[in-house]
Amino acid sequence: MTEERSGANILVESLVKQGVEVVFGYPGGAVLPIYDALFGDERLRHILVRHEAGAAHAAEGYARSTGKPGVVLVTSGPGATNAITGIADAFMDSIPLVIITGQVPTGLIGSDAFQEADTVGISRHCTKHNYLVKDPSELAAIIDEAFQIATSGRPGPVLIDIPKDVQIASAPWNDAPAQRRQRYAPRTEGSAEEIAQAVEMIAQAKAPVLYTGGGVINSGPRATALLRELQEKTGAPVTSTLMGLGAFPADHPDWLGMLGMHGTYEANLAMNQADLIVCIGARFDDRVTGRLDAFAPNSEKIHIDIDRASINKTVPVDLPIIGDCAKVLDQILTLWGDRKGQDLTAWKARVQEWRGKDSLYFPLSDKAIMPQLAVQRLFELTKDKNPVISTEVGQHQMWAAQYFHFFGPNKWLTSGGLGTMGYGLPAAIGAQLGNPDSLVIDIAGDASIQMNIQELGTATQYRLPVKVFILNNEWMGMVRQWQELTYESRYSQSYSDSLPDFVKLAEAYGWKGIRIENESQLDAGIQEMIDYDGPVIVDCLVAKESNCFPMIPSGAAHTEMILYGDTVAGTMDDEAKALV
Template structure:
């Protein structure tokens, strides 16, 4: 026996034969799995039966398969492990599709196990049959349909290797019921050579030396860091801190990279891009060397491409070669693990002649401090005790009061204005604490993500900063929170609008608020109570702090309905089709944005 599963190589003799479902669980245990997020159904009953009979793996029952995937994503991103999902065939698998694409876009390692009708019935439109591998091919890094018992264990082992290697991502294994019921041989992980070994590359030392020489020659250098540093592991965040300490260069980050460098450090300029800070965006525009570390020049970051960082020498470090020169042409592309490459950059920095532009670096910092002095995130909160709460005020106070607790804190968000404000106001000092849907922008991500994070870190403070519209997309997860008594704190920034949609309608469509009003909202306090959680509501400024503090102090799940000013918009903003130096800083400038071109309107 030398081969199975296409070309997965089997190196050892088969030792044991077990029912397929048991082979599956044994392989999961060998891969270090301790939690599965899932939902049962006909095609996966044998797997659920095997789960019932063992106690190595804990199963968390969600209320919708999409939520299972988001919970597993948060579990993975907050622990650095591979998240595991178990869903049934047909609708179980199709419900998971959004979550899989979310994980694909944000490079989150997942293994999704889906049930399938027995192999003889495939293609017959059987009950709850779906062409799951066909449907999920574009939303996964790889997927399998296990047709033969001997392919089962190798597929599971290889799936984990693929999910976590290189640029991480989701892998799906479709499991026909006859495979999980019938006997299958068990093989150890070490007996399988995954095909990921084909893709390994060694960092190019000469290219790193050239990149560092360019940094040494730079007078206005900027690090632009991304989610790749988080994916590389906590060690990469440490290395980044060393690199910045050594060079003294400023750092900006993408949405996905927040936490890799301490948000409270003076050398951190905040997030860049569409809702990035004034200083981060102007520094990106003005720098003469831009060092992209594990970031991918997403359109939310670059704005108008031909005006993106127009005069800089660009260095791009990415583990995925297809990202180099995909959107922005770079002068030096370095393929490899960003943590490893940063470590080599440090070596090279110390080897090459000392940095000769100290004075220019000081001038660069002076210029940045000038931009920072504008205080672009300021908002005019009326201080009267009964004043309407501004959403920014609510989010800033949630951050500050949570920080005062001194607890290890994990924050998830939904998608929209509140997400951008949270990215602006929360200052993370450690990686893996910030859980948000970046690439796909999936409304309904935050509540299940909070479930996954709290399962992974039972003693930590886990908060979902939510919008009233987004959170309703997966509100059923209050049931999961109740069942497992997860002390999640949900803060709904309730402005009665799909706020980001309303903001764009205001900016681009003459304030015609077509279908963006959140009508007929539930009473969130009663809703929370009906799900056995504590519900709180706050409507005036003088009750805000006390209410947040009360929620944080409670040892069970709390949902806080924070009723905020309805018309507030998220600034700064680079309108679609504009360049980084054409930011709108606040409502006073909004009128001039009526000049946004048709081309700009076409962008999302």
């Protein structure tokens, strides 16, 4: 049956039809008709954030931890611009979001109206696609296509800008499926020749490495299972990018740990010495490759990626396979059958030798808690609960990646590509909503946590028992570390002066606050956090000037890693300084 409905109403019905359960948003003038349509609707749960950046990051956390798209609803102008950082973050890390923004009425667009911003223009290069809806009769089809684009191919954020008059005006609506335009059909499978060549290359390799990334997680749990199967069949050691942690179990004997700038010695050396690199859903990011002309110089490379633009972008590969990780892995495994690869004993012995470097070693201190130790204890005391971990950005993020271990996908939420401080708390809130029974912990730093600290109120309002574990060293630690290593310890503006009392801050928001000041309080403090049935901030005071090692300095090769105890020059040439 067809009836006339308002644009706002069509939007709400369309979201319900897409299976949306949670919307992260903040009301304002240009979305009042939508908020009115949501009023009293039990089918959609609206989570009121405290800042629109929080809405976008919370939706990311929800999406990353559940595999479902995250939905954001914000007003025009500042509502939309505040959300942009989260949208750009989702674009870099391939997180499926659908963002609904209000816009000034059609007739006022371009007139510098109150709370007007060119949202479509501003978001053009940080969304996978965006729309300005000019007629409510287009809404149903646009929303349907937006969800398809956000969730298929390489996932990403899709923004729909809806002027206020379009929300109020009516159009025919019926329950029939929307008439989607059939124009987005990413390639998902490799060709028979490509698969045959891949199998041949893997079978011939004497020193192979599986280099996996966030694409394996995005592809879904099946890709994770198939990756493990491929590893079992071939025996190849596995490393992963920051975004891919959890796709391969960290307690497996062939797990190398994370690679790249703060990756393990064995992972980076294995990449450097491999004769074959099978890149699965990763993109040869600059944080992974180090100096490009010295990256994996003797290897052939297979690159499996759903995004054609990721292929040959920075590193030329021998065999690109454009497709979905799960599908391509399945194709490779089917053709592989009962084949036997080369004998990898010698290769694994070399890997074992590199492991012997114990690159994650750090010296304990009797004066202060080493931050690495704090993460290790947090891991040991929570691992049985299979927690979801989010992070902010900086040293604590790298320590979490190095010393917290993951055994399955969707448990690790971090801002990898954009490196957004302030991501972790709202992401944890989103993850807790999607996983109400899980232990969700934001491993944070004292500087990052303040970037979206207002979201403490969101967790309080919805009684979300998220935990924030702050490694408090009173510095923007990663900035300080780089200044120490490359600018002769000139600590320009990196000291976290005037920090709040995080325990009192927690209490002010109705959270529990715990302070851990020395090692003897560490386990008990963590246990108290776990046992408390509500949100907790742990202010864990750690050694102030610890550096995050191992480290490949900017502009260096994988073979030039700095480990704990190595002497560091304290300066760098201009060529190296100019790199990101």
